[in-house]
Structures are given as structure tokens and as C-alpha cells.
Amino acid sequence: MEIIRRGAEAIIYRGEWRGRKVVIKKRVSKKYRIKEIDEIIREQRTKREAMLMMAARAAGVGVPIIYDLRIKEKEIVMQYLDGERIKDVIDKRGDEWKKRVCIEIGRAIANMHKNNIIHGDITTSNMIWMNNKLYFIDFGLGMKSGEDEDRGVDLHLLMEAFKAAHEDERLFGWVIESYKENFDGAENVIKKVEEIAKRGRYMRRVS
């Protein structure tokens, strides 16, 4: 089995499910914590992530299809998206395409936030472009929340991601414009983003 990524809590690998190419996300056991805690945490998070993905889909946001949820193994079996990471392509295309994609990004985030879905790790490497459609992956740090603080943290991370990875400053502006157009509560969230930026502590490695 081919490992795609080894995160802090899960391993992502490629596999096959009933003849389909799939991605399997497995939450691995940690030796440092006792079995009782380890089991509960991994099970809860596997379920929560799957639920968030389904809620995002219901909100009209592109996410991989979940084929199977293996609670005992702490695995989510999902659609393999044979597309390109937004991070890798957004700087290489023409302005018209860039703007269109940014509008899509803004709308998708607005739809999630409207439905109390916090992605938790919105970076351009967690967005895939496939068949002219935008998809979001990795809801591992996500949660259900209608708090502007949580929405703000979400958006702030995206801002940092754009700053760190993409030179074109217009990109994030287009995203925000579209976010405002698609979400009535946007102004309050944007105020929060400014406040969070001043705290100056959400500096993360963004890749």
C-alpha cells in the first residue's frame, strides 16, 4: 500500500475498494496514551470527521465521497480525487481562471460557515481542483460551531496560507469578496480575523 502522507495522528494511503481507486485515512494508535483513552479518541474523531464531510456535502461543498467507515479499524475509505492541488496550480494560470477559482473558494467557505461547519485547516494544499470543480479534503481538525471566533480562526488560517504560499495579493481579496457575497454574517467574522491577527500567535507552517 502506498502511503501518501504521514500526519501527526493519521496515515493516509492509497488503496482499492470494490475495484475503485480510494484513499484510506487511518487514525493510528499512540503508545504514549493508555488503551482506554486511545480507543475513545480515535473512534470519536473518525466518526466526527466523516460526519463533517457529509455535512459539508449537504451544504453544497465538494468533498470526497465516503465509501466506507471502518469504526473498529479507525479508517475512513473515501474517493480518490484525481485532480490537482490548488496550491500547485493557482499561480500558473491566467487571471480569469484565478478569479473564478477564488470566487469558488469564498463561496464554499461561506457555505460551510453558514452551516456551522468549521474546516479547521483551510489551506490551498487541502483544496483539489478536479473536472472543473473545487473539492475540500482533510476535515481532521474540523468541528461543528456557529461561533464567529471559530469562523475567524478558520479564515485567518487561510489568509496566512495565501500570504505564505502565493505572491499574488489579489487572490485572498477575491476570496473574501465572494465570502461576503455569500454569507450575511461575514462582516462580523472579518472583524474577528483582524482581532486574531493582532494576537499574532496563529503562525503555522503552511504547506
Place this chain on the structure above:
Amino acid sequence: MICLGIEGTAHTIGIGIVAKEDEKCRVLANVSKMYKPEKGGIHPREAANHHVKQFPSILKKSIEKSGVAIEEIDVIAFSIGPGLGPCLRTAATAARSLALLLKKPIVGVNHCIAHLEIGRALTKCSDPVLLYVSGGNTQVIAFMAGRYRVFGETLDIGIGNCLDKFGREAGMPFPAGPIIERRAKEGRKYIPLPYSVKGMDVAFSGILTAAIHMLKKENIEDICYSLQETCFSMLTEITERAMAHTEKEEVLLGGGVACNKRLQEMVRIMAEERGGKFFCPPNEFLVDNGAMIAWTGLLMYESGMEMRIEETKVRQNFRTDEVEVKWR
């Protein structure tokens, strides 16, 4: 170069004298006294009074131990923040008096960063992620883009505070951490407690409330065991997250709660499992101490961060990422 450092952010008043020899840190003296409230938690003014009373004797003791004459000291450093106002002002006043009297330069040191720098100096790590766990502070800190940045922290109370408050409810004296550690060793049954990790942050107040409620129903050993296992798993998890995010392979412990052997074990296993390295200085340098202030002050002074007396006002809410790190 020799630096005398005064620590006084909370319950401990400490003086450390360190020298830099061949680019290495040599601790010449490290003396401290801890204020222990007779009942209840730490009272800032009482703690400050304690510091005032103890200062002359520990100053004398530290000079004697170090074997240097007071005139040989090149720099005076003190903990400028974060911490309790009355305690900070006591240490700052002592530092200013010494600096003026001896006509030596003065530098104010960020307490949290000092925990990290003394760990780097006394262990073999060079660019670690620090898990800093004490009474009031719980942070995961790492160096990035010219500053020490906080990657995760507590959203409410510090882990030490959580343990002490639980201990108080269970009738244990301050500090309760070591007693909880001993009791936990006899615990066998895990009682589920809320596990509260939010991204790279943690929260302890919910767990504390739940654990206090358990006091009436379960035996103390099992509660201590469950409390430790839950809180320390959370801390280890956010530390691992920070290591993955920053792509750093070293992990360092700091703060009084890091004296706990079970926490040390968990972080070490985590580091080993991901092919990283675990570092932990001796207990004397994990708890609040003057040597860490002296060493960090020395580094700051060498990099030109000397302060004028007017700039030495204490900063109770001094944040780790406000410090421009010129010595790295």
C-alpha cells in the same frame, strides 16, 4: 562573562549566577526559596512579602556558592514578565538596586523563553519544540522566523493550576502535583474524563470540574491516575502536532509540572515513535529558577539588548512572541 539573574514571577524567588565559558553555560550558583501558602492558593501580595524577606539571605548564599566576588558580575538580569504583579515588581526592584549599586547593565528577561534557553543550554538539543508546563503557564513554543512562537496553549487555566486546585479539593497541601503523581501510581481503573483538545490548544477547566465531582464517587488513586493520564495525553498530543507542523525533531520539557515522571515518559515515547529526540534538564532547572534568567539575560546582553532603567517596567502579560530574538 558572568551574569546574575533574579527570578520572581510567582511563588519562587531565585537567584542564579552563570558564566559563559567556551560558548557553554556554566551554572556557578542556583539558589531559591518557595512561598507555600498555609491554605488556599497563592496570594500575590503574601508571595511578594515572602520574596522581600528571603532576598538578602539567598543573595548572600548565591554569591558564596558561586565563588565570585560581587564586583566580578558583568550583568544583572531579572524576570520582567509574565507573572504576578507584586512578585514581578519585587524582583525588578531588587535587580534595579543591584544594577545601580554595582553600576552594571540590566536586562529584563521573558520568563517563558528563559525556560527554553536553559533547557537548550543544559541538554544537547539545538532547535526544539518546548512543552512548557507550570502552574500558570501551559504553552508549546518553537523558534520560527526570528521569534519564539506559541503554537499551542491552554485556553483557560494552566495544567499546574488544574492539579493544585484538584489537590486542594482533595485535601492535599500545595504543591499537589507530586502527591497526585504518587497516588496515580496506585490507580488501576480509568475513569473517563472530558478530553479537550482544540486544534493545537487545550482546556483544563472542564476536566477539573469533572474530577472534583468524582471525589465523592470514586477512590482517590483512580481519580489521580485518570486525571494525569487525560491531561498528559492532551499535552503530549498538542506537542506532537507542533512538531509535525514545524517539522522539528527535538522536543524539550520545561516548567515545574515537567518534573512528573509519567509526563516525561509519555513525551519520550511520543518522540521515539516519530523518530525524534527527547530532552529534559534536571528538576532544579525545570522549576522556576534564577539560573535560567541569568543565562537568558547573558545571551540578551551579548546581543545588545541592554535596557535603560526606564525600560525595566514589569510586564504582567508579556507574551512569548513579543520578544525579538537577537541572540539566535
